[in-house]
Amino acid sequence: MTYTETIKYYTNLIHQTIHQSFLSKHLHRPELDIHKIVAIDTLVKDKPNQDELVRTTMLVQIALNTHDQINVHFNDGNVMEQQLTVLAGDYYSGIYYHLLANIDNISFIRLLADGINEMTQAKMTFYYSKYRDFNHFMSDYQVIECVLIDKVAHYVNKLENNRYLSKWIILKRLEFELVSLQKRGNTFFHRLAKENIDTIHDNMQLAKALKQYISKVSYELDTLAANKEQAVIPKDLDLFQLRSENNWNMVLEEGLSQ
Known part of the structure; x- marks a missing residue:
């Protein structure tokens, strides 16, 4: 498919x-x-x-x-x-x-239950913490975002793909949040960022931080993709029509037609 x-x-x-x-x-x-x-x-x-x-x-x-x-x-x-x-x-x-x-499937139940427990504990700290910038905010957020994927990778014995997939998931989450922001949406992520990050108070500041972090993760994925076995999903898969929503000079290398 x-x-x-x-x-x-x-x-x-x-x-x-x-x-x-x-x-x-x-x-x-x-x-x-x-x-x-x-x-x-x-x-x-x-x-x-x-x-x-x-x-x-x-x-x-x-x-x-x-x-x-x-x-x-x-x-x-x-x-x-x-x-x-x-x-x-x-x-x-x-x-x-x-x-x-x-x-x-008891083994899978146990793994996902562990993931739920880890995510819940991480959220209890994350949601009520103050961060001095977007990078520190994302350092904690990506743990929450990737917990369940880590458990699935462990279950199917594909941990070698996990580093690339975890960064890919963060990239796609941030692309979604940027597109939502441009459409004047107000997601839970937007609210957390503006309430908990000292340097972000409005949508313009948040958009700038999102674009900078997207560029950072994109570069890291390019480095990992040098190992062809790591790049199990195309980095530039445009799930949220990001490229059509803004005028970034980014070329969609591979799309949903794959």
């Missing part, structure tokens, strides 16, 4: 799995981290239970992302929405445990 087909296939599979009519009526459909779908699929593509590994890992990610959306500042206007968000996150977690129990 092409990358576009892979994303579409798993997006449909996951949405069918998590559909719940009451939640769908009152909450927005959860946004999927499509860059992680691509990364996980790349790691497990030679496994007989490939679909289940991608789907269950993404269900964990959806549940954790959903709980992140809970606003600590409750008011009369959003109490019901916040309560439903909590329930939705628990619901997605429940589906994940149900699926893995049915396929009797």
